[in-house]
Amino acid sequence: MSEPRQHSFNSPIGRIHLTETGGAITGLTWVSRETSKAHSDNAMTSLLAEAERQIHAYFAKTLKDFDLPLAFDRGSPFEQSVWRAMQEIPFGTVWTYGDIADHVGGVARAAGGACGSNPIPLIIPCHRVVGSNGKLTGFSGDGGIATKQQLLDHESDQLSLF
Structure with missing residues (x-):
């Protein structure tokens, strides 16, 4: 599995932290500004940028259905x-x-x-x-x-x- 890539940004419901692994979104968490410094962005990818764009579009009410590749790296x-x-x-x-x-x-x-x-x-x-x-x-x-x-x-x- 490839190295995870991470990106954090502000949203209307707090600071969101995204994780991409192997060309798919594998995690979304809410983080404080202090925590997000520890989760610093590493090599923004086109998928992370698209995920951020879609989340902002959701909050702008111009998107109702997310269209992103997702993968589960845990769970039964x-x-x-x-x-x-x-x-x-x-x-x-x-x-x-x-x-x-x-x-x-x-x-x-x-x-x-x-x-x-x-x-x-x-x-x-x-x-x-x-x-x-x-x-x-x-x-x-x-x-x-x-x-x-x-x-x-x-x-x-x-x-x-x-």
Whole structure:
């Protein structure tokens, strides 16, 4: 596997840190400015630049579907099936953990655990997954549930429940 390339930039929901490995996005995390200095950019690639462009377009509401090569460098087969299923949730739509579980042949609690370990949040829209009663549960992004709510509000002009 090739050497990972990294890039950090500011977004409306905080500083985002992207990782590319082998020509695919393999990670997205939120970082503080202090942490991002430790994660300094190394050799910006065209894919990292395109990922940043698409994320900015998402926040400008000119892009609803990310079109980036993604790869999972970790996760069980079940977790990876959940991550692929989340990619099918359309912009402005929410699914429940039970919906995800039904889609992949598992149980809601396990689907929730897999959502929580999503290595590429935002691009793989785990923010579009809610509890069975519509309640917002955890989110890995900086700010936790408040950031999840912000992302859902961003998409709210087209939000539909399951």
